Amino acid sequence: MSVRIRKPLFLSCLLLGLVLLCSTLTYQFSVQHGIDALREQGNRQLELHTRGVESEIERFVWLPGLLQLNPVTLQLLQSPDASHQLEVNRYLAAMNERSGTLAIYVLDSGGRVLASSNWRRSDSYVGEDLSFRPYYTDAMAGRPGRFYGIGSTIGEAGYYLSSPLRVNGRIAGVAVVKVRLGQLEAGWRKAGADVFIADENGVIILASKPRWRLNVIHPLSQERRNQLAQSLQYHWASLPLLQLKSRRTLSPGLDRWELSDPDVAAPEGRLFLAQSRTLNDTRWQLTLLSPLAAVKAAAWTHAMLAATIVAVLTLLLIAWNERRKVIATRLSAREALQAANSELERRIEERTADLSASNERLLAEIRERELAEQTLRKAQNELIQAGKLAVIGQMSTSIAHELNQPLAALRTLSGNTVKFLARGAYDTAAANLKTIGELVERMGKITGSLRSFARRSEHADGQARLETAVDAALFLLQPRLSRHPVTVQREFDDVLLAIDQTRLEQILVNLIGNALDALQGVPAACVRLSGQRDGGRYQLTVADNGGGLPEQVRQHLFEPFFTTKPQGSGLGLGLTLSASLAAAANGTLQAQPLPQGAAFVLQLPLCPEQELHHV
Numbered sequence: 072m073s074v075r076i077r078k079p080l081f082l083s084c085l086l087l088g089l090v091l092l093c094s095t096l097t098y099q100f101s102v103q104h105g106i107d108a109l110r111e112q113g114n115r116q117l118e119l120h121t122r123g124v125e126s127e128i129e130r131f132v133w134l135p136g137l138l139q140l141n142p143v144t145l146q147l148l149q150s151p152d153a154s155h156q157l158e159v160n161r162y163l164a165a166m167n168e169r170s171g172t173l174a175i176y177v178l179d180s181g182g183r184v185l186a187s188s189n190w191r192r193s194d195s196y197v198g199e200d201l202s203f204r205p206y207y208t209d210a211m212a213g214r215p216g217r218f219y220g221i222g223s224t225i226g227e228a229g230y231y232l233s234s235p236l237r238v239n240g241r242i243a244g245v246a247v248v249k250v251r252l253g254q255l256e257a258g259w260r261k262a263g264a265d266v267f268i269a270d271e272n273g274v275i276i277l278a279s280k281p282r283w284r285l286n287v288i289h290p291l292s293q294e295r296r297n298q299l300a301q302s303l304q305y306h307w308a309s310l311p312l313l314q315l316k317s318r319r320t321l322s323p324g325l326d327r328w329e330l331s332d333p334d335v336a337a338p339e340g341r342l343f344l345a346q347s348r349t350l351n352d353t354r355w356q357l358t359l360l361s362p363l364a365a366v367k368a369a370a371w372t373h374a375m376l377a378a379t380i381v382a383v384l385t386l387l388l389i390a391w392n393e394r395r396k397v398i399a400t401r402l403s404a405r406e407a408l409q410a411a412n413s414e415l416e417r418r419i420e421e422r423t424a425d426l427s428a429s430n431e432r433l434l435a436e437i438r439e440r441e442l443a444e445q446t447l448r449k450a451q452n453e454l455i456q457a458g459k460l461a462v463i464g465q466m467s468t469s470i471a472h473e474l475n476q477p478l479a480a481l482r483t484l485s486g487n488t489v490k491f492l493a494r495g496a497y498d499t500a501a502a503n504l505k506t507i508g509e510l511v512e513r514m515g516k517i518t519g520s521l522r523s524f525a526r527r528s529e530h531a532d533g534q535a536r537l538e539t540a541v542d543a544a545l546f547l548l549q550p551r552l553s554r555h556p557v558t559v560q561r562e563f564d565d566v567l568l569a570i571d572q573t574r575l576e577q578i579l580v581n582l583i584g585n586a587l588d589a590l591q592g593v594p595a596a597c598v599r600l601s602g603q604r605d606g607g608r609y610q611l612t613v614a615d616n617g618g619g620l621p622e623q624v625r626q627h628l629f630e631p632f633f634t635t636k637p638q639g640s641g642l643g644l645g646l647t648l649s650a651s652l653a654a655a656a657n658g659t660l661q662a663q664p665l666p667q668g669a670a671f672v673l674q675l676p677l678c679p680e681q682e683l684h685h686v
């Protein structure tokens with residue numbers, strides 16, 4: 072069984088046990104308390120009823136002794152004749168009527184009835200032998216007699232009080248008064264009390280419930296029963312045992328009885344608290360039965376109440392405990408969350424510090440890089456410029472030659488013109504001057520293109536018209552082209568390329584210049600400039616049918632200062648610079664060996680307008 076199931080089960084058992092224990096204790100306490108209260112109340116009632124019975128009896132105690140004062144009665148005892156008997160009979164009848172007793176009669180010393188208040192009735196006691204009655208024997212012994220019994224003549228129950236009658240100091244007879252105690256029972260019933268009186272034999276002689284009457288509260292031995300039957304004290308009554316189911320003595324004079332009362336269905340209704348007390352001057356016991364049903368019911372109620380309270384309190388306690396646990400869990404969870412939060416914050420702070428430090432480092436690095444880039448760009452520009460100047464240097468001989476020719480022609484022409492002017496040959500002089508002008512213009516063009524080539528270009532971006540750039544390059548290389556017969560094939564489009572014009576010219580001068588170098592002494596020398604579009608780019612191939620690119624040359628082509636040319640002719644910077652100029656304009660420059668000769672492929676981005684134009 073898992074802990075999760077075991078715990079509530081244990082708690083439920085504990086709760087049940089606690090509730091049972093508390094309700095049992097409360098029940099017992101309540102019963103005890105109820106019994107105590109009932110006993111107190113019973114004691115008072117018992118006292119009251121005892122007094123009532125005693126006073127009822129005492130009213131008549133003096134009555135039998137009173138006959139001692141009546142001389143006729145004494146005379147009757149001395150000489151029992153009819154006249155005396157009649158007189159005493161009348162006297163007794165009058166007395167009986169006045170005192171409200173059942174009967175008053177006089178016995179002679181032998182126990183025979185001499186005179187009786189009921190002398191007129193057919194069932195009169197007169198003449199009856201009552202010597203077997205204890206009240207007779209008691210009185211004859213000089214003691215006042217007390218006896219409860221059922222009359223032997225008419226079977227009426229009554230209390231007999233007797234007193235000896237003395238003549239000349241000798242007991243000559245017995246005076247007997249029989250009183251009715253039935254009114255006591257009526258009084259008890261009226262008060263709603265369960266009360267009975269048991270005599271010295273344990274026989275109930277008076278009871279608030281008539282069915283209890285003449286029942287015995289203790290079992291009688293057969294011998295005792297025979298004696299009682301002979302004495303006729305209870306006439307012919309069978310004297311059954313009071314139907315008592317159980318009897319428990321709680322304290323002296325206090326019992327707990329359970330009657331098997333057929334009238335009461337509920338078992339609680341048969342439970343009683345029995346309190347007994349012995350009546351004065353008798354051996355009788357007055358017993359008061361107080362029903363325990365109310366006590367039991369109250370105890371049940373109290374037990375239920377206690378169980379409910381305990382259950383509610385325990386449940387509240389459990390709920391409170393659970394709530395306390397939940398709060399504690401929540402608190403610890405919150406604390407853990409806070410701890411995790413602060414840990415996270417701390418880490419974030421650390422990380423942020425790290426990040427800002429590395430950011431600082433990166434920024435510093437970027438600044439350094441920018442600086443390096445600036446330096447590099449500056450150096451590159453210087454290099455480009457140097458490369459240009461080198462080319463110009465290389466071309467200086469041929470340029471000088473190119474300029475010398477018109478200069479020599481100018482000198483000759485100007486000298487001739489002076490002579491023609493002196494001769495008056497103006498037309499010829501004019502024609503010479505025209506030629507001079509054309510030569511000057513050509514020289515200006517050469518120096519202009521040189522100046523423009525030598526111009527410093529700081530920016531990689533810009534726009535270059537391919538045709539113009541090729542024209543400018545060929546113009547610069549014109550002196551060399553004119554020296555050696557080389558066919559130049561132009562098979563490209565006049566496109567706008569995204570590169571500075573002079574930079575493109577510089578690349579082309581390098582590539583065509585290299586081709587012319589390779590074509591020296593080659594028959595049917597040819598330089599082929601072919602172009603084709605490649606997406607947003609344009610590819611220009613400069614091919615020649617010269618000596619080509621041997622493997623060892625091809626490996627080092629783009630290395631700076633690599634040259635195969637004789638000293639003074641080449642610096643070994645041409646291809647390196649051209650490749651870097653192309654790269655700066657987002658282009659490429661690659662060498663391609665041909666079966667006959669070499670080819671250099673220049674790829675450059677087209678200008679956006681150009682692209683749109685051709686789409």
Ligand code: ADP
Pocket residue numbers: 581585586589615617618619620624628633634635636640641642643644645646647668669
């Ligand atoms: P330079 O022209 O000053 O030698 P370059 O960088 O322009 O420097 O060329 C390097 C070398 O590449 C040249 O010396 C040459 O050997 C080789 N080269 C360049 N172009 C060609 C070509 N079209 N045909 C054969 N070899 C070439």
